[in-house]
Amino acid sequence: MMYRLARISEKLSVFHVLKYRDFRLYWLGHLTAVAGHQMVILAQGWLAWELTRSEYVLGALGLVAAAPAVALTLFGGATADKVELRRLLMVLQFVTALVLFALATLVTTGLVRVWHLLAVAFIHGAIQAFDHPARQALFPHLLDRSHLMNAVSLNSMIWPGTRIFGPALGGVIIDQVAGYTGAPLSGAGAAFYVASAAFLVFGLVLVPVHVPNIVRTRSGSVIRTILGGLWFVWTRKLFRSLIAMNYLDIFLLASHISLLPVFASVVFKGDASTLGSLYVVSGIGSMFGALVTANLGYFPKRGRLILFGAGMQASFLTLFGFSGSYTLALFLLLMAGIGLSVFMVSTQTTVQTLVPDEFRGRVMAIWGMNYSVALPLGQLQMGTVAGLSRDHLSPVLGGIAGAPSAVILSSAVMLALIGFTAVTNRPLRMLSPQGTPP
DSSP states (O other), X not given: OHHHHHHHHHHGGGGGGGGSHHHHHHHHXXXXXXXXXXXXXXXXXXXXXXXXXXXXXXXHHHHHHHHHHHHHHHHHHHHHTTSOHHHHHHHHHHHHHHHHHHHHHHHHTTOOOHHHHHHHHXXXXXXXXXXXHHHHHHGGGGSOGGGHHHHHHHHHTHHHHHHHHHXXXXXXXXXXXXXXXXXXXXXHHHHHHHHHHHHHHHHHHTTTOOOOOOOOOOSSOHHHHHHHHHHHHHTOHHHHHHHHHHHHHHHHTGGGGGGHHHIIIIISOOOHHHHHHHHHHHHHHHHHHHHHHHTTTTOTTHHHHHHHHHHHHHHHHHHHHHOOXXXXXXXXXXXXXXXXXXXXXXXXXXXXXXXXXXXXXXXXXXXHHIIIIIHHHHHHHHHHHHHHHHHHSHHHHGGGTTHHHHHHHHHHHHHHHHHHHHHHOHHHHTOOTTSSOO
């Protein structure tokens, strides 16, 4: 019994890093902002679908967000290694809040057009190119490095955790406000207002955070700084392998979220609350997977854990694509969410633990291109494949034409790539917590 109690206490130790005041403030603000970001994802997709009923437009949202990220993310990483991180993050949060407030006003006044959504997606993508590497470079300096693994794991729980309540709250707001006002699009405007407030809160929470002196990269031009980061990653096979796997997972698997509005409306004949539920169960699964994986930090065969997580996610998303049952789909998304977190927490913990401080901003910028570049491009390919499938292959594919076939194809490709990696990449397969084969 005492042994079991000790084990439970050990598993809860991941939360002990919140005893650090500055990290606690950062983490709570980060949590609030990501919850707002989750609402933006849902509201943008829902609004774009309501305005156009086009999978191509859903994919285009990803493309316009990826364009500035491709051009600016490496500059964002170099900036994070050169400037004062707290002030940079504060400015980025305030600008994001202002942009979302403007979009919310356009929606509630009935003036919104599709190009407004595309413009906001473009601006948000440009901001994220600087925001993500700055966040990843800041938090390791807010606590003792002996607790870095727990801090990485706790940060990794934010995205799946907010997917539990962020999209659900967004769906409820959209439906309730639209029902109360009688204006179908006003609910999306309210969701954008709430998301704007969330980013504002993060900016304000950063005001009292104390950041110790950090050794910054001062010498050399921005281009030389960027090239130094790229060279660091390219010359280290472990980082190359982990980052490539991460990009593929986001591009082929996580990008299915762009088609959830189609599943909710067309496949399951639901509304915004149905869409919110699809996000919620995926978030619950991801949160559970993050909690479990956070306590496997010293699991001796981390490489196999990484491959298992990606394979689990791909397998259940394949089944999700074939499922025409709403109840079964909820279960499959739950399991896919668990696989996503097993993969993401394991890979990110390894990268954050091993990267030197002077390269942290640049390496995490390259890492962060999973969401700023790989995800939008993945959404583009998902929307394109879904649209082509629905327009040209419906007689052949029947009920899985459109969004389901896009998810099935991407998941099957990822499964094949995972199998190929497991066979050919022994260093990754045998990866240990220290980053080297045992």
